[in-house]
Amino acid sequence: MKFGSFLLKRLLLSIFVIFGLSIVIFIIARVVPGDPARMALGPRAPEEVVQRLRQEMYLNKPLSEQYFYWIRGVLSGDFGRSLVTKRAVSEDIKEYLPATVELAIFAGILMVFFGILLGTLAARYKDTWVDNLIRILSYFGVAIPAFVAAIIFMLLFGYYWPILPVLGRLSSGISYPTRITGLLTLDSLIQRNFVAFWDAFKHLILPSVALSLAHIFQDARINRSAMVDNMRKDFLSAERGYGIPERVIMFKYLLKPSLIPTVSMMGMEFANIFANAFLVEMIFNWPGLSRYGINAMMSKDLVVISTVFVVFGAIFMVMNIIVDITLAFLDPRVRFSTSRGI
Amino acid sequence: MRNSNQPNNSIAISLVRPKSIFWINLGKNWYKFSRNKLSIVGLVIVAGMIISAILAPWIIPYPDHTGPFVDFENAMQPPSLQNLFGTDYIGRDIFSRVIFAFRGALIMAVVVLAIAVPPGILLGLIAGYSQNTWIDTIIMRITDVFLGVPPLMLALAIASVLEPNLMNSMIAISLTWWAWYARLVYGMASSVRNEYFVIAAHLTGASKFHILLREILPNCLSPVFTKMALDVGWVILIGASLSFVGLGEQPPTPALGQMVSDGAIYMPNLWWVIVFPALAIVLAILGFNLLGDGIRDMLEIGRD
């Protein structure tokens, strides 16, 4: 029962946060000088047409009314029209969101898998060369920004060592599988189109690795220190006293409590993956929501900027809730207190 | 050390004056710091960066290359004795520009932290002290809003709707940064406020100001300092990301991210145009990370 109310509180909080964000962004977007209707139609459009569009966009009404109409539109799925693609933003989002989600999921899988693996290895073999190597790598890895890693990969694999593709989601020779989820790897698997699957997979490798690199090492460090901290605790000596093999201790009894800080870190890191995706998508020409967002930012496409923001905010809200649920699952202490986050 | 069962006075004094304690225990603190060799490396890197940034206008070999300057004859030369890092596509010396860009990055980080940290700390203090009242709720909700989105994204969004220049990118980053400090201080303040010595001070008639600034604040400071040291690196990173996209220092003034993005076009033949600025970014972040870890080791108790 406590858990249910905890969840409800979190949900309400997140919704409030999203609204707050949307207000901030909306104000910024509307305050910026420029006539959105004129910008959308071009300078040579006849004045009556622009007037009509202005009326449609409620530009003549006060700011608070405009916000109300915008929210109403957002809730019913009408986000307006993009200046750059000249299409409904909802269509654009439908097309580009799965690309970013696919990339983020891959990067996330890499981050979770390798982060925990490296952290556990380092803790297991603490103070040996394995540990030291991983620690040194971690220091460097964390310091390499995603866009630097991406550019270096571009250089290496685009030119010197062309074994992996560096552009887009599919090679130009291969056509997209019919869209079910929008995630190319999943769609092509469902339709047993292995050619497309392998190609899409290859295209995912470089961007996801570039994206997850810093986070893998960050997670490895947190995991390692959490495990090391826990290793000294009493319950471990008890288990060793019982003769339980080291490997079992490591993975079964130690991992779970050590995951608590790791998981909360990962939640934040996953959000950072989406943020870093902006630059990585730009470099690898990945047709995702982040690149769409960056294009909009650079072209002052305000409608899109606001919408992309709200969408990302909603994504983070969902992710934070998932992280909180996972934390509650892992650590019974959390369920019985009102947590205030990290 | 913070055992609330012990009598108040001694604890009150020892907790209230951490600064003097820091200098008194300098030897011990240095020992704690230097136990990890990597922290020393961090200190060296950071000290090197700061010194070269301060002395930049005097020590760089080609100071006018950081301003309006073209020299097509010398363009795109690989690293040599004359140009340690080579020249770029219009003939400017990359070594001078990298050092100068370091300077810009450090200045930006200092300004951003100076703008973002004090309000953040203040808000966190107020919220932590007036726990569970409406002030607390409002402040923390606003903080949650700003923390709901990763800093890079928010900074990008804000900077992109403003004019692209250094001041605006600093404003954008500051707007995203203050919330982290508010939350951090809030957490600490709300636990410290329940300590006996705070209640004692309240009972003896100390004003709210006094309690906030002289009782509670000093005890929240160590994680704040640690975070600040680490944050310099991250602010530099976000600044580089912003200038990579063109929002930040405008040409011809050099900025690390902008140099990386410019150089990308000339790859892979002119590798030096990208590699050196990128290394500079990595080095900066690395240095401050190591330093920050060392500071944490020094200031906090009970770590490995």
Place this chain on the structure above:
Amino acid sequence: MKASNFVRFLRNGLFLVLVVSLVLILSCAGYTQQEVKVIRQTNTWPCYIDPAVGGDFTASVVYPNLYDSLVFPNPDGSVKPCLAKSWTVSGDGLAYTFELVPGVKFHNGDELTADDVVFSLERIMTIGEGYGYLFKGSVEEAKALEKYKVQFTLKKTFGPFLGALIRLYILNKSQVMENIQKKGPYGEFGDYGKGWLVSNDAGSGPYKVKEMKTMEYLLMEKFNDYWAGWENKDAPQYVKQIGTIEAVTVRTLMSRGELEITDQRQTSENFAALDQLPNVELVSFTNGEVLNMMLNNKKPPTDDIHFRKALAYSIDYQQIIDKVFPGSKPVSGPVAFDTPGCNLNLKLYKLDLVKAEEELKQSPYYGKLDQYPIDIIWPGGTKDREKVALMVQANVAKLGIKVNVVKMTWPAICDIVSKLETTPHAVLISIPPQYAEAGSMLMARYHSSSCGTFFQGEWLQNPEIDAMIEDAISTVDQKERFQKYNVIQEKIAELCPSIWINESAIKQAYRSDYVVFPAAEAIKQGKLHNPNTGYNFYFRDFKVNPEKAQPPYTPFKP
């Protein structure tokens, strides 16, 4: 590890190996097909395929392929019949009657009639974007006289009307009307089909849209029932416009044989590198496109003619042509020497800092220069223009003028030039002539109707010049018209509203081993190529023979 663990490990490993090899084998199975004729080209993005919306290079490449117009341009500037098999002009030059070719099919099977022509004209004039401005000022209306006969009535005589008519692309009226959205700013026409036309075409041209992935690429497919037939058997079956001009990407694609033609936006260094690749040739044409530094004539300090002239004298034109844009040509005024109707007698500006200083002394801003810094804006994607801006910045710093060099995206630039207050002091934009005559350049650049668009950042708004341009354009006799053009060009040169940097050399790198690029062939033989923007990429005339391709070559699978 214990024995059972080891066995388990082996079993898992074997399984993994089996799965991987199965996947690999299946993926190789796809590569034994007949080779498809395709042209893959990179281009700047976004690409607006709606003929009433786009007007830039990328759109102009796509239009002649997806759509037909009444007439088709020849390389020498004249036109030949296309959808109109013949036409007559009334005595006063105000009415043009066209006889259409019967039996022309649109891509969806409908037949092209005069109604479609009328609809297309009304649509482009109402929407007003893209090439609409060519017709708005001069065409009154179009009327369908019979099923295959349409009459255009002009407001006043328009000398180069037929030349401009190439830009009226004919859409299928019924198909567009079926796909309009009721909610839109065009009254009963709703959104006029703009939403649908973002990713579809309603044309009759030799190619039709197969797939339009808005941020990535446009795939066009051969329309086998094209009314003019397919004499050229080697024409490409598919044309793919790829939406990226990133240097590394383009070079990678070219070196892997995944690209037939590059875009024209690469830096000169990148073109030189591309030239080094095996079987890649570089072709360079000039088509009258002039690189302008458009100076805001109404904003201090560029509102002062002496200041502008001082700027004009501080540019090292020769070095720009030699080092930054090799292959480009000098230009003495707003119209390039190549364009028919250019005034060949104007004097060229040269780098002369002494003269610049003299001009500056006559300016009211002299002595207060640090209060008047100027911004030079350059569009993203044109890296070489940044070099020009930086050069100017360095040179005028010696005179005491402060310059800020700012990069902006193209849509942002289009936005700021739409209003006088936000138009920058200087912006580097290159403008090609819309049809092959000086008048198109003069009209587009200096007539007040183009203020607020990217064609004119000067806000010249000079009624005398306006009148002279309108008068010249309505002159039907060519010799007279050209004389009037000369006078206008002299006047404009005196006013020095802009700085004309050079005539751009448009470069492309392409695979010469298996692609016959008609424009490149023409250049090689010293003949004329088509100066109208985009018509060098009329893919119906290209020849692609993948069997002749040398490695590296990646076949295309639709």
